[in-house]
Amino acid sequence: MDYTVTEALDQGYIVRALHEADLDALWILDNAAFTSPWAKSQLQEELGNPQALVLGIFLGETLIAALLLRQQADEAWVFRVMVHPLHRKKGLGKQLMKIGLKALSTLGFTGKMLRLEVAENNVAAIELYKILGFALTRRREAYYPQQDPMLPALAAIEMARLIP
Numbered sequence: 001m002d003y004t005v006t007e008a009l010d011q012g013y014i015v016r017a018l019h020e021a022d023l024d025a026l027w028i029l030d031n032a033a034f035t036s037p038w039a040k041s042q043l044q045e046e047l048g049n050p051q052a053l054v055l056g057i058f059l060g061e062t063l064i065a066a067l068l069l070r071q072q073a074d075e076a077w078v079f080r081v082m083v084h085p086l087h088r089k090k091g092l093g094k095q096l097m098k099i100g101l102k103a104l105s106t107l108g109f110t111g112k113m114l115r116l117e118v119a120e121n122n123v124a125a126i127e128l129y130k131i132l133g134f135a136l137t138r139r140r141e142a143y144y145p146q147q148d149p150m151l152p153a154l155a156a157i158e159m160a161r162l163i164p
């Protein structure tokens with residue numbers, strides 16, 4: 001999705017759309033933020049996909065947060081949202097999601113659904129989504145296998161909200 005934004009947040013954080021030149025920075029961030037990071041090729045695909053919009057927050061030259069949005073039919077999905085562990089609990093995830101919602105309404109998605117899926121044990125993400133007005137739409141039992149194969153697979157929680 002073609003969207004240009006450069007927005008300065010408090011404390012020197014800058015938000016802008018990410019492009020293929022940002023691949024290395026996104027890959028490094030993804031590896032720092034997730035226990036199951038994506039392959040670099042998967043991130044590259046999103047950065048080059050005309051149906052995707054990837055937004056990032058920078059502190060100086062360093063990418064410290066990112067949001068991957070994807071158009072699917074006449075809806076949008078949050079594919080991935082991540083904040084570097086050293087920069088969590090400062091409101092950056094919330095601010096980036098709000099900027100993503102604003103971007104989607106600018107792109108003509110007003111009144112459409114923004115959906116996402118999250119593992120049932122991801123308390124931080126579920127709380128963030130609830131604060132932003134996402135509500136449960138579906139629960140899929142035993143969807144995410146755990147790293148320890150002795151542990152039962154986790155349910156997938158699907159949530160959605162209207163794009164303003």
Ligand SMILES: CC(C)(COP(=O)(O)OP(=O)(O)OC[C@H]1O[C@@H](n2cnc3c(N)ncnc32)[C@H](O)[C@@H]1OP(=O)(O)O)[C@@H](O)C(=O)NCCC(=O)NCCS
Binds near residue numbers: 087088091
């Ligand atoms: C989920 C994530 C993006 C949140 O980013 P963040 O910048 O730390 O979140 P914010 O500071 O904006 O928090 C907003 C709200 O979310 C909730 N929240 C955030 N972290 C939380 C935690 N560890 N435990 C409980 N609630 C939490 C709080 O309600 C918080 O509001 P508050 O600060 O007023 O209490 C971050 O924890 C992360 O990158 N996690 C790893 C990647 C991931 O799992 N992404 C989601 C699936 S794709």
